[in-house]
Amino acid sequence: MKNLAGCLLFLLVGAVQAEHPDPSSLTESIRLGSRAEVTISQRPAAPLILEVRTQPEITRHHEILAFMFPRSSMSSAGSVRRVMTPIEPGYYRLEVTLPDNAVWGFSLRYGTGINVYYAFLEQPINTNSEEVLQHNISFHGDLREGVPSFVQSIGFGVFGLLLVLVLSLIGVVLRTLRAKSD
């Protein structure tokens, strides 16, 4: 429950930030990521277009995962998840069909492993109208306070070492079997 509460807190902070994008309003314990301009375009009988322009650009291999869910739902039922297509550095685009006449939450995420960044916004969707709406958001890091980001590299180093040891052991076992087969 604690971690779930942590996630909800991030979403809540993201929601507050979407309304008040000034970084100075954040507490020091929250890592700031990129800022982004989010454009949501809706047209009658057409998929919704979600565009994100990050500033500064997030690195080349970072992608944005969009998690969209009806705000009225207390569970993830009816939610939609998509990886946004990178069009050019810092510019991501997604076409998606969402049931209209509901307020939808958009949780955006980029980063890898423990070093991920989240942002959140919400938007009423009405596909009967033609609208282009813009939001300014800031991404916030999920890494616990005081944890250096190289911790993840050390973890992968431990995994890599174990992988080499395991493969070596299996190699020795198989070579032994092979030698005894001849």
Place this chain on the structure above:
Amino acid sequence: MTKLIPTQVTTGSTKDLWRLGILPIMAVGAFSGLFGIYWDISWHIDKGRDTFFSPPHNLIYLSMGIVLVVTLLGFLRDRQASRFHLRLGRAHLHPGLVITALGTLLVLVFAPADELWHRWFGTDLTLWAPMHLIGVLGLNMLSFGGLVGTWVDRRLTTDPGRQKLLDFVSIFFAATLIGWYGVLLAEYEFVVPAFPTFWHPLLLTGLPVFVLVLIARLNPVPFAATWAATGFTLIRLLLAGWLMIASSVNLAGHSKPAIPFLLLAGIAADLLVKRSPLWLSGLVIGLTCFVTNYLLTLISSVNWHQGALVFGLPSGLVLAVMAAYSGSWVAESLKPKTTVDDA
């Protein structure tokens, strides 16, 4: 096919791992582990990571605990002491049991480490967190150990009925081994990737080739790779059914993973491995994996965008060729040289 020459050299009870009840428990353990992992991922996505003792965690760790105890007891109960057994002092260790015991030990030792990792560093909502990868490595070793154990016993027995049974057991372990490679891609199947998309086509093109070539070269039954791919698909369909039932009674999340389609790749492996150079087999099997699953992405939520394919496909094909050579090498180690060449 050249007839296998019995190579049994025994010093006591000749009960094999199947008769001792060890192989069936390893098989159930591999199956439970796969179920537990997908259940766990679905739980994490929709219900959060609430406690170490969540039902999916309990299933995984309990089944691994049982497999570990049974394999450790197996070292005492297995008296075959054949020439394939590994000597450690006065002990003769069954190679399949060695690999399986180490794998399950890895899972259990790193379970608390995973919990500490989460507590110290944050939620780390990814399957590719270092401690998770160590766990998946251990689970892979369980299925691989099962396959090795089955083949060692297959070579030791002279009973045709037992040989036939072990042939099918080896197909099962090959199917679960493909399942573990699928687990590595589960974040992409659930569309919650925390790493770049190019890894998905890369690993899905390359990794299954290892098992498909391995089992096609071992050739325990005609069209072995096709059977292994079919077994994998059946396991994943069962798993999908379980997730649907469990979520309907609030015992799992709503999220369901996409199922990779590997049947055509299995057929390609069976047709090519015996007739073509390995590099070509690897390339064609990998390409088949890629094309069939690329077509599936067009009608699913998975987004293999152009940027991911530019790097993912060529690297995946290189991995596929390497995997074909590795799979073939492992097959040659497990099977008498004459029969592999024959195959």
